Structure formats: C-alpha cells, structure tokens
Amino acid sequence: xxxxxxxxxAGEVPCxxxxxxxxxxxxxxxxxxxxxxxxxxxxxxxxxxxxxSPQSAEALGRALRAVAAAVVKAxxxxxxxxxxxxxxxxxxxxxxxxxxVIPKEPGGAGLGLKWDAGTAGPGAAELAERIRAxxxxx
Ligand code: 5GP
Numbered sequence: 001x002x003x004x005x006x007x008x009x010a011g012e013v014p015c016x017x018x019x020x021x022x023x024x025x026x027x028x029x030x031x032x033x034x035x036x037x038x039x040x041x042x043x044x045x046x047x048x049x050x051x052x053s054p055q056s057a058e059a060l061g062r063a064l065r066a067v068a069a070a071v072v073k074a075x076x077x078x079x080x081x082x083x084x085x086x087x088x089x090x091x092x093x094x095x096x097x098x099x100x101v102i103p104k105e106p107g108g109a110g111l112g113l114k115w116d117a118g119t120a121g122p123g124a125a126e127l128a129e130r131i132r133a134x135x136x137x138x
Pocket of ligand 1: 004013015016027028029030031032039084085091092093094095
C-alpha cells in the first residue's frame with residue numbers, strides 16, 4: 001500500500017504544496033509545530049534515509065536548501081531546525097523519508113529539544129574507525 005506521501009505526490013490526497021521537481025515535493029505539515037513548518041519529501045518511496053538512491057538523495061539535498069531559504073524569507077523567522085526521523089524509536093510516524101523544516105520563533109513555537117549529551121570516551125577512536133570502514137561512496 002502506498003504511503004500517505006506517495007498519495008500526495010500522486011494528487012490523490014490534497015496538500016499545500018510549496019515546491020516540486022522531478023524527484024522531490026515539499027508541502028506544509030498538516031500539524032505544524034510553528035508557522036511555516038514544511039515537509040520535504042523524495043518521490044522515491046523509501047522508509048529510511050540511507051535507503052534512498054544517490055540521485056534522489058542529491059535532489060533532496062538541493063531542494064532542502066531552496067525550501068529552507070524560502071521558509072526563512074516567507075516567515076521572517078531566521079532560526080529553524082531541520083529534523084529527519086528514521087524508525088519508530090526515533091519518532092518516525094510516516095514511513096516514507098521526509099525532512100522537516102521547522103521555524104523556531106524566539107522563545108516560542110517550534111521544535112522542543114531534550115539533548116542528554118554524554119562524553120565521547122576512550123572508545124571514540126575505535127568507533128570512528130569502524131564507521132570509516134563501513135562507509136560506501138555515495
Ligand atoms: P514524522 O514523525 O514521521 O517525522 O513526521 C510525520 C509528519 O507528517 C508529522 O509532522 C505529521 O503532521 C505529518 N503528516 C502526516 N500525515 C500528513 C498528511 O496527510 N498531510 C500533511 N501535509 N502532513 C502530514
């Protein structure tokens with residue numbers, strides 16, 4: 001069954017579209033955290049970011065930059081968060097890749113963050129090496 005975002009791409013479900021090209025669509029979030037909260041979505045239906053084709057990921061990066069600039073200009077809100085969730089434990093509700101662009105109003109609406117930072121610790125060098133070894137070129 002197609003995702004709700006694939007149905008939006010197909011025109012079966014309405015949206016307030018702000019951007020579209022061959023690979024990407026962007027539209028207002030139906031339940032915004034702040035005014036101008038936009039979702040930037042690849043037309044390629046994949047659940048997680050790392051499953052996208054390089055072509056789709058490249059187009060998404062370009063669109064994300066253009067949409068973020070437009071949101072800043074249109075809302076007058078200079079500060080914003082970009083959020084991208086992968087998997088239910090990471091708060092993903094719609095299982096089709098999407099980036100949130102969420103204006104952060106000074107002291108007001110937008111993304112709330114709880115950031116329980118740890119310390120890098122003695123295993124950091126080994127961990128970095130394991131990740132380096134796992135990288136496959138884009
Ligand atoms: P997630 O938690 O998966 O990162 O966020 C999914 C987002 O999709 C939520 O912010 C939710 O409001 C938005 N959303 C879900 N269904 C629809 C829809 O039918 N139309 C629009 N415009 N946004 C949707």
